Amino acid sequence: MPTKVEKDSLTGTETTGHEWDGIKELNTPLPKWWLYTFYATIVFSVIWWILYPAWPSLTGYTPGILGSNQRLEVQQRLAEARAKQQVWLDKIAAKSPAEIKADPELARFALVGGAAAFGTNCAPCHGVGGAGQGFFPALVDDDWIWGGTLEAIETTIRHGIRNADDPEARTSAMPAFGADGILDRGQIRDVAQFVLGLSGSAADKAAAERGAPLYAENCASCHGEAGEGNPDLGAPNLKDSIWLYGGTAEKIEAQIWRPRLGVMPPWQGRLPEETIKMLTVYVHALGGGQ
Numbered sequence: 001m002p003t004k005v006e007k008d009s010l011t012g013t014e015t016t017g018h019e020w021d022g023i024k025e026l027n028t029p030l031p032k033w034w035l036y037t038f039y040a041t042i043v044f045s046v047i048w049w050i051l052y053p054a055w056p057s058l059t060g061y062t063p064g065i066l067g068s069n070q071r072l073e074v075q076q077r078l079a080e081a082r083a084k085q086q087v088w089l090d091k092i093a094a095k096s097p098a099e100i101k102a103d104p105e106l107a108r109f110a111l112v113g114g115a116a117a118f119g120t121n122c123a124p125c126h127g128v129g130g131a132g133q134g135f136f137p138a139l140v141d142d143d144w145i146w147g148g149t150l151e152a153i154e155t156t157i158r159h160g161i162r163n164a165d166d167p168e169a170r171t172s173a174m175p176a177f178g179a180d181g182i183l184d185r186g187q188i189r190d191v192a193q194f195v196l197g198l199s200g201s202a203a204d205k206a207a208a209e210r211g212a213p214l215y216a217e218n219c220a221s222c223h224g225e226a227g228e229g230n231p232d233l234g235a236p237n238l239k240d241s242i243w244l245y246g247g248t249a250e251k252i253e254a255q256i257w258r259p260r261l262g263v264m265p266p267w268q269g270r271l272p273e274e275t276i277k278m279l280t281v282y283v284h285a286l287g288g289g290q
């Protein structure tokens, strides 16, 4: 190994002293710009360690003298957002659904909040966006079993329907005409044909004619002379071709034999006041509210 520094005659660069088969390794220095940038990054990192959280330790991490903490910042920002929301929620809590609907800004907030609350609490039964499914009524049409005014909708949401939890729940029971022996099978078949005719569906004329007096006697008190329904009794409109339990003869006969009597839970006490009001405004806006 040669000890004295040797210079390559072609490039004028020092060699490292390594040599293989007459080929010598040049000791080319790092470019100055690269070297100073490298030093600068080292200085930068040291300053960073001092100012900001950097090194993990057994019990936590070095916090840095600026006390910067992004988790705290996120928490603060969330708290600020909540405080801003609270201003709106307080306003909503202090107003009636009608007043909320009349105030464009509040109404917009209520529609968004109502939609979110509907998605979690109501959509499992009433379908996404209130489209209805199975035996759960659609809320997007303007056919209302219990009334479509803001007040009626609010009452329905607060107290629910035919549940055992709320003494103020809406109740009304269509009699089980078949199961309780009020009408026989033939009469039920006839009155079902009459009901089919009410909505303009194809019906057996003779049977419907036999069913007409049965309807007037047993059904009109709740569903109305012409089948227009009665929201005070939760008796659905029977002539609008919107069926909760199906509009075929078999389905209608089944309902007359033993009504299903749908149940909805009460929400007062389970959801905050302002959520109930936002839901009222939202549901009212869904289908043609009255």
Ligand code: HEC
Pocket: 118, 121, 122, 123, 124, 125, 126, 135, 136, 137, 139, 143, 144, 145, 146, 147, 148, 153, 156, 157, 161, 234, 261, 262, 263, 264, 265, 267, 279, 283
């Ligand atoms: C467990 C199922 C269920 C849940 C959850 C539910 N509902 Fe209902 N809802 C029903 C049933 C069943 C009816 C119809 C009852 C009847 O009259 O036969 C109904 C009826 C209604 C009506 C009356 C519709 C009309 O035509 O008059 C409104 C309004 C309503 N629900 C709103 C809501 C809102 C808002 C929520 C969420 C906070 C909700 N429901 C959650 C089952 C449910």
Ligand code: HEC
Pocket: 172, 173, 174, 175, 177, 191, 192, 195, 214, 215, 218, 219, 220, 221, 222, 223, 233, 234, 235, 236, 238, 242, 243, 244, 245, 246, 252, 255, 256, 259, 260, 261, 262
């Ligand atoms: C005491 C009031 C009352 C009487 C009387 C009554 N109903 Fe009903 N009817 C209701 C109620 C309330 C509902 C909805 C209840 C439910 O969820 O089962 C209903 C629902 C129906 C439905 C289902 C409508 C749909 O959209 O699917 C049909 C059909 C019907 N009734 C026919 C009759 C016929 C026919 C008679 C007479 C034989 C009759 N009802 C008598 C109160 C009444």
